[in-house]
Amino acid sequence: MNDEPLAWRYYAAALSAALLPALLAALLVWQVRSADYASAGRSVLTTAKGVAGDFDNTFEQFDALLKSIARQYVDGVESGSEEKPRLIQRLQEELANIPFSSRVFIADSYGRLVLGGGAAVQYATTGVSVADRDYFARSKAGEQGLMFEGPHRAKFGDEQVIVLARRLEDGKGGFLGVVAGSIPVAYFQTRIARDELDPHGDIVFRTTNGARIAVHSADPADPADPGGVGVSEVAMMAAPASPALFQGREGQTLYQAASPLDHIDRLLAYQKLSHAPFYLLVGQSTASVDRSWRRLASELGLLCLGVTLAGLWSARRLHASAVTLRRERSLLKQRIADRTRELEDSAQELSAVLDSVVTRQESDRRRIARELHDRLGQYLAAMNLKLGALERCGPDVALLKSGLSDLKDLTGAVGSEVGRIAWELRPVALDDIGLESAVRHFIEEWVQRSGLRFDLHLALKGRRLPPEVETTLYRVLQESVTNVVKHAAASAVGVTLTTSPNDVVMTVEDDGVGFDVDEVSRASPRLGLRGMRERLAVSHGSLDIESRPGGGTTLTIRIPLAGRAP
Incomplete structure (x- = not known):
């Protein structure tokens, strides 16, 4: 008998059994991958939100300083006070708590500096003007609120700065000038450099019109100069073409995109600042996210391979056992067939015994029937003759004759009944x-x-x-x-x-x-x-x-x- 198809069924069953753990392993890997990407996404969003929060606090604190200087200056102008040294002293006390400030200055309605200098406000240098600055023109045109400008090179030095300015006006709304201050770009650079990055990760601080302020990058190919464009920024430019992975209510967006500069796939967290026209961009390469689940996939793949090989080995053993069992079953069938023939022979013998019993029963019935028919019938016939003689020869009354007549009929009926019973027990004609x-x-x-x-x-x-x-x-x-x-x-x-x-x-x-x-x-x-x-x-x-x-x-x-x- 050819056992080859049976062998293939065992191997197919082993492979089918190995398929279940493989599917479970694939499901586990997918869940781990999803969890890793979710964790990485939360991480870059949290980083972007944390840095943006620090910068928002910085701008709020600096705006409070500008408001305080403006209030003191306007009060002095309206009171006609010329005690500039006293005003400078008060301002120096407030500036002591603003270590990130580069300069604070006040310009009059013509753009000429009234007060200005380094971290400590000094008397203005004659001839310095900010009338050509955009924030001065906007203030003069009547714009209220905090204005931002930069990054650009400072008028008083060689560094790159961000300028914050507010309009100064008298109690009737008349234009008195501007109060402004600058924050060096180096401050923002120092802040974002405190966050650790994975390989090919970066943090970029930019204005909403696309000018770079500061960058912290783990990729040496990413330029660090203000105003430059790095790999994550190029990726971010392409990211909106794809659906966002996450869209928050606080100006947060999460994308996944590859930069055309290095073709590395990244998770990109976009965070807009609440109180300034700037935003943070935090990038993390997906390769760092993929390491964990790919390592798990390799380990589970080896485990599934081992399970499959063990299943095939077990299938080979089971097939060999099945072949042996089939042979033994064939021998058992032969023994059962032999035993069945023996039982059939015994059944035939039993049938013969039953036939013998039935034959004996019928023999007894024939004997009883013949006795009932021959002997009992003869006796009844003799009785009938005797009674007939009595009826003819005795001087009996009519009643006796009637009784004897009835007796004769009765004995005739008895004879008929005996004959019927004998026939039912065994009809004589059946034998004869x-x-x-x-x-x-x-x-x-x-x-x-x-x-x-x-x-x-x-x-x-x-x-x-x-x-x-x-x-x-x-x-x-x-x-x-x-x-x-x-x-x-x-x-x-x-x-x-x-x-x-x-x-x-x-x-x-x-x-x-x-x-x-x-x-x-x-x-x-x-x-x-x-x-x-x-x-x-x-x-x-x-x-x-x-x-x-x-x-x-x-x-x-x-x-x-x-x-x-x-």
């Missing part, structure tokens, strides 16, 4: 002249008793069957006709008996009420069907029943003749 004559005699009796119409077709043509077969058929016919009379409410019964070299078939049909065969088979054997089947089983015969409610009933009795002695 065969089944066909016995059946005809039996039907004639039932015609007289029941008034049914019988249609006989007996095709034995005087052929004698084995005694046990004739006896079985006769008894089954007795039970069948009895059932018709008791239960069928029929008007006609047909009996057919045919034979062949191999079997004998008897059919009993009626036009009665019929019944549901399945229901009767499940119910108690009230129609004697079980008894007929058991009697036929002894002769290895069969009983087929065809019936339906309102459609009559047909019984087909079949007994094999092959191998039986005539």
Whole structure:
């Protein structure tokens, strides 16, 4: 027998079993990757928000300083005070708490510096003017609020600065000039440099019109000069073309994009400042995020490979065991077949014993029937003769004659009944002249008793069957006709008996009420069907029943003749 297909089924089952942990591993890797990207996204957003918050506080603190200087200066101008040294002293005390300030100055309505200098406000140098600055023109035009300008080179030095300015006006709203201060770009550079970056990560501080203020980059290819453009900034320019990964309510946006400068994929956090026209851009390369889940994927991949190899090895062992088991099962089937043949032989022996028992039973019935018919009948006939003599010769009264006449009728009836019982126990004709004559005699009796119409077709043509077969058929016919009379409410019964070299078939049909065969088979054997089947089983015969409610009933009795002695 070819076992190759069986082997492939085992290997296929092993691979299918290995598929489940592989799918679970893939799901776990995907969840870890999603969690890592979510964590990285939160990290860059948090960094951007933290730095932006620091810069917002810086601008708020510096704006408070400008408001304080402006208020003191306007109060002095309106009061006509010329005590500039006292004003400078108060301003120096406030400036001591603003270490990030580069310079603070006041210009009059013509743009000429009234006060100005370094971290400490000094008297202005003659001829210095800020009338050409944009914030002065905007203030003069009436713009209120804090104004920002830069980054650009400072008027008083060589450094890059961001300028914050406010309009000065008198109590009637008249233009008095501007109060302004500058914060060096180096301050912002120092602040963002405190945050640690992964390889190819950077933090960029820019104005909303795109001018770079400061940058902190771990990529040596990223230029650090103010006003330059780095890899993350170029990536950010392309990022809005893709949907945002996150959109916050506080000016936060998270993108994922690759920079055309170095083609490195990054997570980019965009954070707009609340009180200034600037924004923070924090970039982190996705390669650093991918390391964790890729390492997990490699480890789980090796584990799944090991599970698959172990499954294939187990499949090979199981296949070998299955081949061995199949061989042993084949041997077991052979042993069962041998045992079955032994049981069949035993069953045949048992059947022979049952046949012998039935034969003995029928022998006893024949003996009893002959005794009842011959001996008891002779005695009753003698009694009848005696009583007849008494009736003729005695001088008895009419009453005695009447009684003797009744006694004579009774003894005649007893003789008839004894003959009937003897016939039912064992019809003598069944032994003497065969089944066909016995059946005809039996039907004639039932015609007289029941008034049914019988249609006989007996095709034995005087052929004698084995005694046990004739006896079985006769008894089954007795039970069948009895059932018709008791239960069928029929008007006609047909009996057919045919034979062949191999079997004998008897059919009993009626036009009665019929019944549901399945229901009767499940119910108690009230129609004697079980008894007929058991009697036929002894002769290895069969009983087929065809019936339906309102459609009559047909019984087909079949007994094999092959191998039986005539």
